[in-house]
Every structure is written in structure tokens, then in C-alpha cells.
Amino acid sequence: xxxxxxxxxxxxxxxxxxxxxxxxxxxxVEASDITQARQMCAQSMPDGILVDWDLPGDDSIEFISWLxxxxxxxxxxxxxxxxxxxxVEMTKAKRAGADGFLLKPFDRQIIERKMLEFGILExxxxxx
Numbered sequence: 001x002x003x004x005x006x007x008x009x010x011x012x013x014x015x016x017x018x019x020x021x022x023x024x025x026x027x028x029v030e031a032s033d034i035t036q037a038r039q040m041c042a043q044s045m046p047d048g049i050l051v052d053w054d055l056p057g058d059d060s061i062e063f064i065s066w067l068x069x070x071x072x073x074x075x076x077x078x079x080x081x082x083x084x085x086x087x088v089e090m091t092k093a094k095r096a097g098a099d100g101f102l103l104k105p106f107d108r109q110i111i112e113r114k115m116l117e118f119g120i121l122e123x124x125x126x127x128x
Contacts, residue, residue: 002120003027007037008052020111024121034058041067045074048120050102053082053089061092068097077118
């Protein structure tokens, strides 16, 4: 079973993503900030991770730079999440090692497509 980490300070976003991903038989671990995410990654590296662009008190780009070599060694993917098309921030994230992007708002189909693209999901699910 694949493990996916959601790093977002919004409990609502974490809950929505957890529900969608668990319906896809993906194990979800949650972190509300970068400090917690670093600690969790040091213990066990997930297969994929979503990092919100605006986490209070921490720099998401620096976290991606720290995380990227570890994820590459593990074969994992990093998804950078923004609430609007922020080309400068997305470019910084890509240079730091993000493998892809997710724009809010999102829905189940968008998440499924991203999980397929990243290899977290093996095959598309039947529409419920």
C-alpha cells in the first residue's frame, strides 16, 4: 500500500485530501507544519508528499530543497500546492525539486489524475 503525506496548516484541506486518498486505498499521514513533516519524514519516507505553498513560520521552498534528494533516493514524488497560479512561486518550487503542482480548489478526479501521474495509484478507479 502506498503512503502519501499531506503538509497543510488547514485541517479542512487535510481532511478532504485524506478522505479522497483513503477512498483510493492510499494510506494518508498528515502534518500541520514543516517541523512536524521533517520529523515524520526522518522516521519513514512516504511515497508522495503534498506541500502547501504558504505554511506559517516556515519556508515551503526550503523544505522542498531539503526533501527533494531524500524523496528521489526513495523514488517518491513531491506535489506543490497553491491556491492560485503563482508562476514565480511554482518556478521556485520546481527548481527546488517539486515534481508537480496542484491548484486549489481540487476535486476527486484531479487528485486521481495526479496520483496516477505520480505512480501513487497503479490504475484509474471506476467512477462511483
